[in-house]
Amino acid sequence: MTGSLQNLSGLDRVIHEPARLMLVALLSSVKSADFLFLLKESDLTKGNLSVHLSRLEEAGYVQTEKTFRGKIPHTEYRLTPKGKSAFDGYRKSLGSIFNAKKA
Amino acid sequence: MDVQIDAAIKRARGYWFVDGFTEMAAGGWFVLLAGILLVSGNAPQATFPTWFLSFAGEIAIAKFVGILAVILILWWLKDNFTYPRTGLVRGNRVTAAQVLIMIRNAILFLLLPILGLLAASLLIVSAGSVLSSMPAWFPVGVGFIWAVMCVLAGEWMGLRRFRLLGAMILLTGMAVGIRQFAMGLPALPANVGTGTLQPLVLESINRTLTSLALLVLVSGVILMLSGLITFLRYRKENPTPYTEDV
Numbered sequence: 001m002t003g004s005l006q007n008l009s010g011l012d013r014v015i016h017e018p019a020r021l022m023l024v025a026l027l028s029s030v031k032s033a034d035f036l037f038l039l040k041e042s043d044l045t046k047g048n049l050s051v052h053l054s055r056l057e058e059a060g061y062v063q064t065e066k067t068f069r070g071k072i073p074h075t076e077y078r079l080t081p082k083g084k085s086a087f088d089g090y091r092k093s094l095g096s097i098f099n100a101k102k103a
Numbered sequence: 104m105d106v107q108i109d110a111a112i113k114r115a116r117g118y119w120f121v122d123g124f125t126e127m128a129a130g131g132w133f134v135l136l137a138g139i140l141l142v143s144g145n146a147p148q149a150t151f152p153t154w155f156l157s158f159a160g161e162i163a164i165a166k167f168v169g170i171l172a173v174i175l176i177l178w179w180l181k182d183n184f185t186y187p188r189t190g191l192v193r194g195n196r197v198t199a200a201q202v203l204i205m206i207r208n209a210i211l212f213l214l215l216p217i218l219g220l221l222a223a224s225l226l227i228v229s230a231g232s233v234l235s236s237m238p239a240w241f242p243v244g245v246g247f248i249w250a251v252m253c254v255l256a257g258e259w260m261g262l263r264r265f266r267l268l269g270a271m272i273l274l275t276g277m278a279v280g281i282r283q284f285a286m287g288l289p290a291l292p293a294n295v296g297t298g299t300l301q302p303l304v305l306e307s308i309n310r311t312l313t314s315l316a317l318l319v320l321v322s323g324v325i326l327m328l329s330g331l332i333t334f335l336r337y338r339k340e341n342p343t344p345y346t347e348d349v
Contacts, residue, residue: 025111030192033115036345037190041114076191091108 014059015090019044020052024061024079024087032065032078053077061086113261118192120262122185123333126326128173133323139165140316145309185337187344212251217244231291235303238283238310242318246276249322268329275321279314 015021022042027033039049056062061083065076079087119125143161147154221233250273257265289303289310 021108022111025108026115029112029115029195030118031195032193034186034191036186037118037192040189040345041111074191076193 011093012086012090014055014061015086017052019048020056021090023049023052023056024083027062027077027079028084028087032076035075035077038077056083059083059086110261113259115192117260117262119194120260120333121189122181122337123330123335124177124180124185126330126333128177128330130323130326130328130330132169132173133319133326135169136162136165137316137320137323140312140319145312151305188341189345217248234307235289235291236284237307238314239280239288241280241311242276242283242314243280244276245315246273246279246318246322249273250276264329264333268325271325272318272322275325276318279317279321283310283314 015024019042023038026038026041035049035053038053039046042049044052053062053064057064061080063078063080065078067074067076139161143158250269253265253269253272257263257269289306291303291307
């Protein structure tokens with residue numbers, strides 16, 4: 001197995017899923033974002049978004065904070081340091097795979 | 104794939120500008136600053152040092168109070184209009200190290216070339232020429248710096264309208280400079296004496312302040328218009344608040 005293919009098999013599967021990758025990317029450049037922002041930006045259904053966020057939370061990549069704004073429930077999500085390093089690692093791996101293919 | 108990831112990152116970064124409120128508020132603040140510059144920016148010859156100190160104080164207070172007021176107004180507007188429609192995003196806190204890097208980059212990419220050009224022009228022409236032509240080159244220089252900042256910020260946040268804003272601010276600076284040049288510049292002697300303030304130097308300072316006020320005023324109006332267009336589009340796309348019921 002060549003180096004680039006070894007990188008491919010070593011990709012983080014939690015982040016590799018396109019919807020979760022989009023969510024992690026959105027959260028990577030901000031301190032936190034709420035459910036509504038992620039829903040609007042990702043174009044996922046509420047159910048789908050909840051499932052993907054739960055998966056990220058289980059992996060320890062995302063931290064959740066539930067509060068109320070008046071009487072309306074409000075959930076904010078932030079990327080944990082583990083999530084940030086996993087995202088950085090994923091981007092590097094992906095970059096090295098494409099660079100190896102070009103070379 | 105990487106392009107899409109970058110686009111998502113930039114969208115989140117530029118969320119503060121999604122509704123046009125930030126540009127409208129910044130534009131309003133610019134117009135207020137221009138008003139102060141136009142009303143108070145007429146230096147008297149006899150009491151120049153005292154005037155200068157009081158004028159600098161006025162501008163500093165207007166900046167501090169203005170920025171504070173703009174932030175409070177923006178928080179209120181976003182809390183009541185934007186967040187219920189498209190959600191809440193909290194930006195990353197800027198660390199001291201990041202501020203230092205930003206200052207270093209600003210010095211390297213903006214101030215050093217400008218200071219270099221100024222020093223070179225002083226070697227080629229006299230101090231008097233640089234001072235007498237200040238009403239013309241100053242707005243062009245400031246317009247250029249703002250335009251570069253606008254375009255860089257736009258690229259960082261993936262907001263293409265900031266390119267247009269930058270171009271319009273640059274053109275405004277150039278137009279103000281050309282207008283001052285066409286009006287005729289004060290003819291100062293090659294060696295400007297120190298100590299007493301010559302009437303022609305004073306004229307140059309006053310006309311520079313007027314140029315700056317015009318640039319700030321037009322830039323403020325441009326920002327307000329851009330914000331208004333963005334706001335109208337945002338309101339059309341998000342007419343009603345959304346309720347999270349998960």
